[in-house]
Amino acid sequence: MNHLGTKQLKTERLLLRPLAMEDAEAMFDNWASDPDVTEYLTWPAHQSMDVTRLTLRHWTSQYVKNDFYQWAIVPHGTEGPIGTISVVAHDNSVDMVHIGYCMGKPWWGKGYMTESLSRLIKFFFEEVGVNRIESKYDVRNASSGKVMEKCGLLYEGTTRGSDVNNQGICDSALYGMIRSDYYNT
């Protein structure tokens, strides 16, 4: 695969772009400080904007790397991001990216994450040339699984007690799409 980094992407309702230090307030207010958002995530809700700034400093310093993918999700006509979608792991030996995402509660249930992940699927197969896109979720976090399903990823199985998040050790459901699924060959 040919890594391209966090290239700006558009969908009908959203701009997907790199984050900047100026996003700190929106990131803190819109999702990072909310324990309901981080319920099934691996990082704790931010207690202060200093934590958000540190996170952003770390991310923004990595955009120089072409295998670093961390997008802000920004509805058209607004400035501030409402969430992120990113590559949380990749494996060059099998041309695979593993996707993670989160978004603020006021924007749940509007199809925004399905729209974002669908755009990334197109980007990774058609531009980066991956062979496999995968994602996983705590089986109690059904809406996350619904996003993967709606984007056409296939259920590949659940592994018991194989992951950990803010709720402790959990059963994890894995979804994947490979190049031949995408091109229907």
Ligand SMILES: CC(C)(COP(=O)(O)OP(=O)(O)OC[C@H]1O[C@@H](n2cnc3c(N)ncnc32)[C@H](O)[C@@H]1OP(=O)(O)O)[C@@H](O)C(=O)NCCC(=O)NCCS
């Ligand atoms: C998971 C998350 C990204 C979903 O984003 P979203 O934009 O609300 O997702 P969408 O609107 O595209 O789709 C959500 C789907 O789940 C469904 N859903 C919501 N809650 C559900 C539940 N408890 N059980 C089953 N389905 C549920 C919705 O009805 C919708 O399906 P539909 O379009 O068929 O009605 C968002 O809730 C989030 O950021 N949560 C916090 C962070 C997180 O958990 N990230 C994932 C970690 S693996």
